[in-house]
Amino acid sequence: MFQAASKPGNNEGGNMEHKITPLRKIIRYAAVGIGFGSFFLMLLTAIAPGWIPLNRLSILTMFVMSALIGELTFLLDDGYPWSYLAHFALTFALTIAWVLANGWTFRQIPGGLGSIAATFVGIYVAIWLVVITDMKIDVGRMNRKLRESR
Known part of the structure; x- marks a missing residue:
């Protein structure tokens, strides 16, 4: 007859509060970063074969760089304008570190640093x-579900 009060972890009544733990957030940000990095590495390889030399080291370091870039998304959680600039600058620094x-030297890459910067942007x-x-x-x-529930 009475439904239990909704508390975190209590799914009685269908109102379970979804809590994302810090570890889960770290894993999610890294996975999203790796997904984007993998996609764009494959896309660049398809568009300009040979522009990025593919070997075990370049692929593994791309996974690490992409995961770290995903982790930089934590900077955006606070919503301050400076965090977007910091995210951009640190992401570019990680790309150069990769x-x-x-x-690789910038002379080995067609177009050099300018080409890397333009591709990055x-x-x-x-x-x-x-x-x-x-x-x-x-x-x-979400808005559609809210309208339907009224």
Whole structure:
């Protein structure tokens, strides 16, 4: 007859509060980063074969770099304007570290540092467009569910 009061972890009544633990958040951010990194590595390889030399080291370091870039998303959790600039700068620094960790010189890469920077900005903007589009879709879905529940 009476439903239990909704408490974290209590699913009686269908109102379970979803709590994301810090470890789960770390894993999620790293996995999303690796997903984006893998996608764009494959895309660049398909568009410009040979531009990025693919070998075991370049792939493994790309996974590490992408996971770390995913972790940089923590900077955006506070919502301060400076955090976006810090995220951009640190993400670019990790990209340059990836290039250097693979022993590549800027002269080996067609277009050099300018080409790396332009490609980085293009990918960074594309990722933000995907993230913003996904958020808009989620908000639309939530608004639709709210309208239907009234």
